[in-house]
Amino acid sequence: MPVGTLGSVKGVSQDVLEDLGVEILLGNTYHLFLRPGVETVRRMGGLHRFMSWDRAILTDSGGFQVFSLNDLRKVTEDGVAFRSHLDGSPHFLGPEKAMEIQIGLGADIVMAFDECTEYPADAERARASMELTLRWAARCKNYFREHKCEVPWAVDAAELRSAGRTNASAPTRASAMSGSGALPRLDGAEPRHHTDANQALFGIVQGGMDAALRRESALRTIDIGFPGYAIGGLSVGEPRELTRDIVLSTLEHLPSDQPRYLMGVGTPEEIAQYAQAGVDMMDCVLPTRAARHGLLFTSEGKVSIKQARYAQDESPLDPACECRVCLRYSRAYLRHLYASNELLAQVLNTVHNLHFYLATMRAVRAWIRASDAAG
RNA sequence: GCACAGGUGGGUGAGUGGUUAAAGCCAACAGACUGUAAAUCUGUCCCUCUCAGGAGGUACGGAGGUUCGAAUCCUCCCCUGUGCA
Numbered sequence: 001m002p003v004g005t006l007g008s009v010k011g012v013s014q015d016v017l018e019d020l021g022v023e024i025l026l027g028n029t030y031h032l033f034l035r036p037g038v039e040t041v042r043r044m045g046g047l048h049r050f051m052s053w054d055r056a057i058l059t060d061s062g063g064f065q066v067f068s069l070n071d072l073r074k075v076t077e078d079g080v081a082f083r084s085h086l087d088g089s090p091h092f093l094g095p096e097k098a099m100e101i102q103i104g105l106g107a108d109i110v111m112a113f114d115e116c117t118e119y120p121a122d123a124e125r126a127r128a129s130m131e132l133t134l135r136w137a138a139r140c141k142n143y144f145r146e147h148k149c150e151v152p153w154a155v156d157a158a159e160l161r162s163a164g165r166t167n168a169s170a171p172t173r174a175s176a177m178s179g180s181g182a183l184p185r186l187d188g189a190e191p192r193h194h195t196d197a198n199q200a201l202f203g204i205v206q207g208g209m210d211a212a213l214r215r216e217s218a219l220r221t222i223d224i225g226f227p228g229y230a231i232g233g234l235s236v237g238e239p240r241e242l243t244r245d246i247v248l249s250t251l252e253h254l255p256s257d258q259p260r261y262l263m264g265v266g267t268p269e270e271i272a273q274y275a276q277a278g279v280d281m282m283d284c285v286l287p288t289r290a291a292r293h294g295l296l297f298t299s300e301g302k303v304s305i306k307q308a309r310y311a312q313d314e315s316p317l318d319p320a321c322e323c324r325v326c327l328r329y330s331r332a333y334l335r336h337l338y339a340s341n342e343l344l345a346q347v348l349n350t351v352h353n354l355h356f357y358l359a360t361m362r363a364v365r366a367w368i369r370a371s372d373a374a375g
Numbered sequence: 376g377c378a379c380a381g382g383u384g385g386g387u388g389a390g391u392g393g394u395u396a397a398a399g400c401c402a403a404c405a406g407a408c409u410g411u412a413a414a415u416c417u418g419u420c421c422c423u424c425u426c427a428g429g430a431g432g433u434a435c436g437g438a439g440g441u442u443c444g445a446a447u448c449c450u451c452c453c454c455u456g457u458g459c460a
Contacts, residue, residue, distance in 0.1 A: 005411050026410075064410045072412095085412040116410075204410090235409045243409090263410035270409080286409045293408065293415070308404070339403095346414060 001026045001058060001283040002354055006035070007051040010288055011350035014053050020354050023055055024108075026283045029101050030062035030093065034084050038104040046106030052186060058283070059107035061098045061140075063204070063232070064264070067116035075115065077132070095139035103147050103199065110148075111230065112140040114204040119236045126208030130217050133206045138224050144201045202228040202261060209242055211249045218253035228259035228281075235264040244273070251278050268297050268360045275364040287357045291349035294338045297356045303331075305349070310335040323355035 002009045002017065005028040009017060017025070027047060032038070044050040047057055066073050066080045073082035079094020098113035113136050117129040203226035207213035221229060231250050234243050247262060254260045261281035262274055271282050287297065294306040298318035303310075305317070313331035325334075325348045337345035 003411065060410050266409050284409050285411045289411065289413065290408060
């Protein structure tokens, strides 16, 4: 899942994402809550319609932001009081509030509000954090059960149109439920993707870097019961081998017939490895951020396109890649765009990295299918 | 020709007697980036050695000079900009 924190995958437009074959995007509760605010998104017909994306969206709960905005927050039993990184204004996010926001955004998959345990954390701290996440998970589930949307993009499109977009009243669920379930697009085009699945809430496993705690967290989260489970609290500064150990051991305790989502990971090598190990979903800012910083992932390894050695390199970025960037442009041109600070550098680099990640996942799926077929 | 202003490391530009191999910014070069406060951040950036802590050399238009000590003060010269002839 490419990460589109603010309702946009930095550097690429929705039609490019569609062409790349992206099936699901990640959005972020914390950021969208601060700007433009849930009410605006609701009035614009939900996040799908607002950003004109008719494929799936998963919203992260804000738990990670609360963790990374460390010095601006205060955690209590009920949630987190924090200050906006934008203007310093005080806000509160807790299990119920995080659910309310995500339901309002209308994502297909919403994440429980968790506490992302920092690294390193001692045994006592890791347990306390895990227990808090478990209590919050139960509260999230209770609130969600009573308030979730039956159809993620619950919009009365006709009502929005007749009222004029800017004056549209709050959307209702009725017409979307009675219709195809798909979101009518502003441009009148047929939606490329359709689902009538209900909005789903996933639980998140924590437990720090302790295998026993992870196991306990997994079992107790399963006891609460969710349609999918995430492994959170990783990629927070720990050594990569430790990440792998925790992922592999935690995975064993999660039901293999439900989606298993590893949050915030990883490099192409890592996502391939984890997918083979049974992880179904992953998200990571690495492909998009690294692209904007001139780091490109290729079949021959990492390429730092800003390096002087590529100044007159006529060859494509990755000879084995079939993305439109590799088919059309030379390394020399990509380096020039980057060095010249051209916006196009970020666009092209992002397109390539996303393509590479998606191609990696397709290859892994093919491999898994083949090995399943082989028994 | 006269009168002002000014010449600093690849560029720009601080510095007007010692703590200055010379701030900051840019360029250049390298590195980092993993549920996005990230078009961000870090390092190197005169030359030569190095036991990696340092050692030596050269340097603020040029040449002299004053001084224990000069990018900084003085003299002459060269060059640039602006104004007046």
